[in-house]
Amino acid sequence: MYFTLSEKGYILTLNTDPKNRIMAAKIKKGSLVKANPEKLANSLEATASDTRFPSYLFESKGEILELNGDYALVKFYVATPNIWLNVELLEPAD
Numbered sequence: 001m002y003f004t005l006s007e008k009g010y011i012l013t014l015n016t017d018p019k020n021r022i023m024a025a026k027i028k029k030g031s032l033v034k035a036n037p038e039k040l041a042n043s044l045e046a047t048a049s050d051t052r053f054p055s056y057l058f059e060s061k062g063e064i065l066e067l068n069g070d071y072a073l074v075k076f077y078v079a080t081p082n083i084w085l086n087v088e089l090l091e092p093a094d
Contacts, residue, residue: 026092027064027067027072027087027090027092028064028067029064029065029066029067030063030064031063031064031092032061032062032063032064032092032093033061033062033063033064033072033074033090033091033092033093034057034058034059034060034061034062034090034091034093035053035057035058035062035085035089035090035091036058036089036090036091037053037058039088039089040053040057040089043086043088043089044086045085045086045089054080056076056078056080057076060076060077060078061076061077061093062074062075062076062077062093063075063077065082067087068084070086070087070088071084071085071086071087072084072085072086072087072090074090
């Protein structure tokens with residue numbers, strides 16, 4: 001397990017997967033991303049909800065608003081709420 005500590009020593013996040021740390025380093029606040037359809041189809045998020053994901057997740061660009069551990073808050077520029085997605089499911093937008 002990996003812990004991220006603030007300057008004051010408080011635990012801010014718990015990151016359990018080292019490869020997510022690498023992806024999180026590539027994806028920063030303000031980055032433009034889109035969801036990877038293959039990874040999303042086989043994810044925990046797919047088993048927890050309807051697997052018919054909207055096309056805008058894969059076809060349009062979303063902006064990272066916030067990062068928290070393995071998850072990123074993504075704002076897609078369509079009339080929908082922001083969504084938390086695992087950084088492993090994201091890829092940089094072209």
